[in-house]
Amino acid sequence: MDSTKTSSLILDKILDSTYTKADALHRLRAFKDLAVTLTFRRPEASGVLNTRPKTASAQQTPWLVSIGTEIYKSFDRKNIYQIFNELERNISETACLTIYVPFEIPDSELAELANYLRKDYGKRFLLDLKLNPAVIAGTILVWKGLVKDYSLKKKVEDNSQLITKTIKQFLPHPGH
Amino acid sequence: MPNLSSDILTFILIATNFTLLVLLIKQRRNSQNNSPFSQTSIPDTDQKSLHILHRAYLKAKDMLGSAELNSLKMVADNRVQQRKMESLYEKEMENYLTAAKDSINKQLADSQASYTQFLNTLQDQGTSALNLNQEYIKRRTDQLFEKFEENLSTFLTSAQGKSVEAINLEIKAGRQLIDTYKSQQLTIIDENIVSMLEQTLSLVMTKKISLKDEMDLIYEALDKAKAENFII
Numbered sequence: 001m002d003s004t005k006t007s008s009l010i011l012d013k014i015l016d017s018t019y020t021k022a023d024a025l026h027r028l029r030a031f032k033d034l035a036v037t038l039t040f041r042r043p044e045a046s047g048v049l050n051t052r053p054k055t056a057s058a059q060q061t062p063w064l065v066s067i068g069t070e071i072y073k074s075f076d077r078k079n080i081y082q083i084f085n086e087l088e089r090n091i092s093e094t095a096c097l098t099i100y101v102p103f104e105i106p107d108s109e110l111a112e113l114a115n116y117l118r119k120d121y122g123k124r125f126l127l128d129l130k131l132n133p134a135v136i137a138g139t140i141l142v143w144k145g146l147v148k149d150y151s152l153k154k155k156v157e158d159n160s161q162l163i164t165k166t167i168k169q170f171l172p173h174p175g176h
Numbered sequence: 177m178p179n180l181s182s183d184i185l186t187f188i189l190i191a192t193n194f195t196l197l198v199l200l201i202k203q204r205r206n207s208q209n210n211s212p213f214s215q216t217s218i219p220d221t222d223q224k225s226l227h228i229l230h231r232a233y234l235k236a237k238d239m240l241g242s243a244e245l246n247s248l249k250m251v252a253d254n255r256v257q258q259r260k261m262e263s264l265y266e267k268e269m270e271n272y273l274t275a276a277k278d279s280i281n282k283q284l285a286d287s288q289a290s291y292t293q294f295l296n297t298l299q300d301q302g303t304s305a306l307n308l309n310q311e312y313i314k315r316r317t318d319q320l321f322e323k324f325e326e327n328l329s330t331f332l333t334s335a336q337g338k339s340v341e342a343i344n345l346e347i348k349a350g351r352q353l354i355d356t357y358k359s360q361q362l363t364i365i366d367e368n369i370v371s372m373l374e375q376t377l378s379l380v381m382t383k384k385i386s387l388k389d390e391m392d393l394i395y396e397a398l399d400k401a402k403a404e405n406f407i408i
Contacts, residue, residue, distance in 0.1 A: 105391075113391070113395075133382070139394045141398075141407075150396075150401070157370065164370065
């Protein structure tokens with residue numbers, strides 16, 4: 001299997017259960033550490049999968065186990081860095097929608113949200129979640145440098161004159 | 177003067193006689209040399225000549241004596257005349273000096289009087305000039321004060337106008353500043369109202385809105401973005 005196919009297969013596997021760019025890169029780093037360890041310590045490889053690499057977090061271990069051992073056979077000392085460099089480039093170039101939200105979205109809701117978007121924009125679609133308490137009821141989207149504010153705060157700002165006028169009707173006048 | 181003229185006359189007579197004598201001697205010698213008969217007539221001629229000479233000598237001697245007498249007389253007369261002249265001169269000189277002294281005294285008195293009069297005139301003129309100067313100074317001072325009052329009045333009027341204009345400008349600027357401040361404050365109040373509303377909404381929505389409602393709002397936003405072709 002050539003390196004391009006290998007990197008594409010690995011990317012699909014990463015994106016199956018990864019919905020944000022930060023998680024994807026984190027997961028790739030953990031996978032790379034393990035793959036490098038397995039590739040350059042082949043004689044002792046049998047026990048490596050039982051102990052997670054130093055750089056991998058406990059959160060990534062289940063995923064590393066879930067992808068099985070078959071994929072590691074496609075790495076050798078010549079292609080491993082080329083494959084992972086290509087993977088990093090592909091993840092960086094993957095379409096990414098930045099979403100500013102006022103609360104932390106649970107993983108289940110995040111998966112549902114990502115899959116909702118992937119239905120329309122394909123499997124290779126990532127999110128970049130940003131927590132911003134100033135956003136009120138809604139979200140702010142950033143796509144390829146363009147910003148779109150769909151929050152209640154934006155609606156309040158757009159209608160601030162009307163709101164102010166309405167509120168002032170119920171306020172006492174300074175002279176009275 | 178009569179003595180002097182007689183001396184000169186005497187001298188002229190003596191000189192004339194002497195000249196006649198010399199001419200006669202010369203005539204006689206010439207006649208002796210030129211006449212063929214001169215040798216025969218010499219003794220008579222000499223005799224006559226000598227006689228003539230003798231008479232001439234005597235005459236000259238008389239004349240000389242007379243002249244001496246005349247001269248002595250003239251000297252004496254001259255001395256007398258001189259004394260008379262000196263006396264007359266002294267008298268005339270005394271008269272002249274007296275007259276000159278009187279004249280000088282008179283001129284001096286006149287000069288003193290004239291000088292006194294001149295001083296009096298000068299004093300009068302000085303007093304008059306002083307009065308004129310005082311009057312002129314008073315008139316000029318009055319004019320100066322009048323002009324100063326006019327200028328002061330004009331200046332005060334102008335300054336008052338400028339002050340009023342400046343005050344009006346200041347009032348206008350102050351009103352503009354107040355209006356600007358009022359407008360800014362109203363804007364700040366409006367912004368504060370909106371900000372307070374936003375803070376209130378933020379607090380209320382954070383506590384009251386459920387996760388499902390939050391997710392529904394996000395899905396709604398994504399649907400709008402899809403509809404607007406924001407995500408391509």
